[in-house]
Amino acid sequence: MRSMESIAKLDLAFSLFCLQNRFSQPISRVSRAISHTGDGHLYLVIGTLAWWLDGEVGQRFLLAGVLAFMLELPIYWLSKNLFKRRRPTELSPLIPSFITPSDRYSLPSGHTAAAFLIATLLSQFYPSVTEFAFMWAGLIALSRILLGVHFLTDIVFGALLGLSCASASLHWLGVQ
Numbered sequence: 001m002r003s004m005e006s007i008a009k010l011d012l013a014f015s016l017f018c019l020q021n022r023f024s025q026p027i028s029r030v031s032r033a034i035s036h037t038g039d040g041h042l043y044l045v046i047g048t049l050a051w052w053l054d055g056e057v058g059q060r061f062l063l064a065g066v067l068a069f070m071l072e073l074p075i076y077w078l079s080k081n082l083f084k085r086r087r088p089t090e091l092s093p094l095i096p097s098f099i100t101p102s103d104r105y106s107l108p109s110g111h112t113a114a115a116f117l118i119a120t121l122l123s124q125f126y127p128s129v130t131e132f133a134f135m136w137a138g139l140i141a142l143s144r145i146l147l148g149v150h151f152l153t154d155i156v157f158g159a160l161l162g163l164s165c166a167s168a169s170l171h172w173l174g175v176q
Contacts (some may be wrong), residue, residue, distance in 0.1 A: 011151035015088050015095050018145055028098035031143035035099070038045065038111040038140040043118050050125070061125040067169035068117050072161060076113055079157070080105045088148055097148035109150045112158030113165075115140040120166035124175060137162075 018024075047065050050058035085107035089097040103110075115137035124132035141159060143152040149157075 007153055011153050012088075012092060012095075014152045015084065015145060015148070016092070019095055019148055022147075024096060024098075027146055028148075029051060032099060034139050035143040037136070038115045038143075039172050040114065043114060046118065047121075057125060060175065061121060064121050064125070064166070064169045064173055064175065065118070067172060068165045069114075071168055072113055072117055072145035075111050075161060075165070076077040076108060079108050079161075080110075083107045085151075085154070088151055095148050096128040099147050099149060101149045106150050106154045107157060108161050109141065109144050109154045109158035111144055112137070112141040112150075112155040116128060116159045116162030117166045118162075121170070124166075124170055 016061070047062045051062040052058065054061070080103065084105050087097070087101060087104075087106045101128040116134075119130075119133035119137040122133040137159070141155040144155055145152060
């Protein structure tokens, strides 16, 4: 139990460090735009374009994505409702929130999970975009902290969830 308290204290300290400065408001505007790219619309566009423009490779990419999200979404939902971790602003009045989250709980970060899932698939099927894809996923994860809706451990758990689900779908398809 003490380790959980230590993690919670570290999470709170990190969030306060990120959000208790004079740059929080301007950074939140950029973070909101970055975070919006992880809302899900772009994933559908990427999958559709791959399927439409890249023949069999694009079809396998799309299939891997559908399988990965079929695994990720229930685990995400179950985790949220099992852990029921409150959002940063609920735990400290010193932490501002710059957006209204789409659901009540913070663990894991769904935006981060989805971004790392897509980045993993892109890196497997389109290796030339690997660095960009993971940098983009990392920025989405960071934006969730800078918007005041997630803690550091929420995004770490989300990243691991996305990576794991993408890897599982690739394994099932015999791609890895």
